[in-house]
Amino acid sequence: MxxxxxxxxxxxxxxxxxxxxxxxxxxxxxxxxxxxxxxxxxxxxxxxxxxxxxxxxxxxxxxxxxxxxxxxxxxxxxxLQDDGELHQLQRSFSKCHALQCGFCTAGFLMTLKPLYDDLEVTLDATSAREAISGNICRCTGYQQIVEATVDAFECRSLDGNSQS
Known part of the structure; x- marks a missing residue:
């Protein structure tokens, strides 16, 4: 071949x-x-x-x-990890219990990363649901994932910058 x-x-x-x-x-x-x-x-x-x-x-x-x-x-x-430090998206997913089995988590994180890195983008619960609409989770029911997404973007805003 x-x-x-x-x-x-x-x-x-x-x-x-x-x-x-x-x-x-x-x-x-x-x-x-x-x-x-x-x-x-x-x-x-x-x-x-x-x-x-x-x-x-x-x-x-x-x-x-x-x-x-x-x-x-x-x-x-x-x-996403930088010198052993979790990315803010990862920290928010952990904090908000946005994973159970974890199988889908990487896909959600990588879907959200370009949006997170774009400081012009803000996400509320409605726009977070739209942003992740192409990803399927069979465990969480999405509420915690939406909460984690909003939390990450709020933390980014508080920090004033993006941790890539």
């Missing part, structure tokens, strides 16, 4: 590998780079558990081929 020489920056590190053209980005991240925070739930791009950032934009890694990420910058949930 033919392979493609992939070069991609993942969480600040350059990775090069020969991959089959049909290899999914989620599988490359999980199996080749051992970044297990990216979850594969539905395998159809519907649940959002596999969400990562590609060039700053949320994408579904279970429906994206690894070769499509060539020469791109990928951020996974593992990129």
């Amino acid at each position: 033919s392979t493609f020489h992939l070069k991609v920056e993942v969480n600040g590190m350059i990775h090069e590998a020969d991959v089959e053209p049909r290899r999914l980005l989620a599988d490359f991240l999980r199996d080749s780079l051992h970044l297990r925070g990216t979850r594969v739930g539905c395998e159809h791009g519907v649940c959002g558990s596999c969400t990562v950032l590609m060039n700053g934009q949320p994408i579904r890694s279970c429906t994206t081929l690894a070769v499509q990420a060539h020469d791109s910058i990928i951020e996974t949930v593992e990129s």
